[in-house]
Amino acid sequence: MRPFDYHRPDTSDDALKLAGEEAAFIGGGTNLLDLMKLEVMTPDQLVDINRLGLDHIDEVSGGIRIGATVRNSDLADDARIRRNWPVLSRALLAGASPQLRNRATTAGNLLQRNRCPYFQDIDAPCNKRVPGSGCAAIGGELRNHAVLGTSDQCIALHPSDMAVAMRALDAEVIIRDAGGGTRTTGLAEFYRLPGDTPHIETTLAPGELVTAVHLPAPAGDRQIYRKVRDRASYAFALVSTAVVLRMENGKIANASLAFGGLGTQPWRDPEVEALLTGETPSEALFDKAGELLMRDAELREGLEFKKPLAQRVLKAVLTEVTQ
Numbered sequence: 001m002r003p004f005d006y007h008r009p010d011t012s013d014d015a016l017k018l019a020g021e022e023a024a025f026i027g028g029g030t031n032l033l034d035l036m037k038l039e040v041m042t043p044d045q046l047v048d049i050n051r052l053g054l055d056h057i058d059e060v061s062g063g064i065r066i067g068a069t070v071r072n073s074d075l076a077d078d079a080r081i082r083r084n085w086p087v088l089s090r091a092l093l094a095g096a097s098p099q100l101r102n103r104a105t106t107a108g109n110l111l112q113r114n115r116c117p118y119f120q121d122i123d124a125p126c127n128k129r130v131p132g133s134g135c136a137a138i139g140g141e142l143r144n145h146a147v148l149g150t151s152d153q154c155i156a157l158h159p160s161d162m163a164v165a166m167r168a169l170d171a172e173v174i175i176r177d178a179g180g181g182t183r184t185t186g187l188a189e190f191y192r193l194p195g196d197t198p199h200i201e202t203t204l205a206p207g208e209l210v211t212a213v214h215l216p217a218p219a220g221d222r223q224i225y226r227k228v229r230d231r232a233s234y235a236f237a238l239v240s241t242a243v244v245l246r247m248e249n250g251k252i253a254n255a256s257l258a259f260g261g262l263g264t265q266p267w268r269d270p271e272v273e274a275l276l277t278g279e280t281p282s283e284a285l286f287d288k289a290g291e292l293l294m295r296d297a298e299l300r301e302g303l304e305f306k307k308p309l310a311q312r313v314l315k316a317v318l319t320e321v322t323q
Helices: 013-019 032-035 072-077 081-082 086-093 098-104 105-112 162-168 270-276 282-293 306-321
Strands: 005-007 023-026 045-048 058-060 065-066 170-176 180-185 209-216 222-228 238-249 251-260
Touching: 013 045, 013 209, 023 032, 045 072, 058 081, 065 081, 072 081, 072 086, 072 098, 072 105, 072 170, 081 086, 081 270, 086 222, 098 270, 105 162, 105 270, 162 170, 162 238, 162 251, 238 306, 282 306
Parallel strands: 005 045, 023 045
Antiparallel strands: 058 065, 065 209, 170 180, 170 209, 222 238, 238 251
C-alpha cells in the first residue's frame, strides 16, 4: 500500500475542503482498503466522514432519509425498514458477511467498485482502471460479468445487493458539493453506463459528497428479494431480483422490478414493468416478461447461462409475489 494522508474532519464543510482529484472519502472502508492494498486505487488523501453526523435514519414527509454513514447492519435491522421497505432489509442481509455489514455504509455500498478480477489485477489491461488500455475480460474467463448495458470497452458487473433493492424502491441520492449546494438524483441518473468512458461510473463530480439516500413511500406492499449465487453465503449474485408490487382485483396494479447480476448498473426495464401492469398474473405473462427482459442480452462465451437463469428467477419471484 502506498503512503497517504489521513484526515478526520468534524464537519461536512471541512470534509469538502479536503476533497479533490487525488482524495477519497472513506466510511467503513470495506471495499476501498482492499483496492488500496492491491494498488488498484491509490489516493493521496483519505477523508474520513464518520464524524460528520451522517449516521441517522429519519422519517420525512412521504418516506425516510438514510444517512450516508448508516451501517448496513443497522439499516437492515431498523424496524421501519423491515416493516415498510422489507425488500431493502432482505437485500442487505443477502450481501456480504455479518462482520462486513457491521462496517459497510450506505454511501459506500452504493459507490463500491466492481469485482471483475481483471480490474483488480494491475497487470491486466482494464479501461476502468487505466482508460484506453483495453478490456481483458472480453475474450477472457467469464462468469460474474454483465450481459446488459455493456459496451466494447467494459463488461464489468455492478456488485451491490442494496442498490438493486433501492433501484426498485425509486431511491434518490442526496449530494453536496464544495460550494455548499445540494442536489438530488435518482439512481437511474446516478449510475452511468460504461459506453466509451467506463472509468466514469457515476455522475458525482470530483469533490462531491453523498450525504444521504431518500426512500419514498413504497409503491407496493408485496416485496421480495431473491438472490441466486454459487454458494449459500458471502457470494455475489449470479442473478438477483427485487420486486415491489401492488395487486388490485386480481390484477397487477403496479410493478417495480430491479435486477442484479445482469447489468453494468442495477438494472430496471420500464418495458417489462409496463407489460405486467394491468394484467392478470399467468405463467404465459411471466414467460413473456422474461423474454422481454433478456431481449438485448450480450451472451458472451461463459455467460450463456444467465439468460435462462434470469428468466426462471423472474418467473418464480413473480409467481410467489402475486399469489
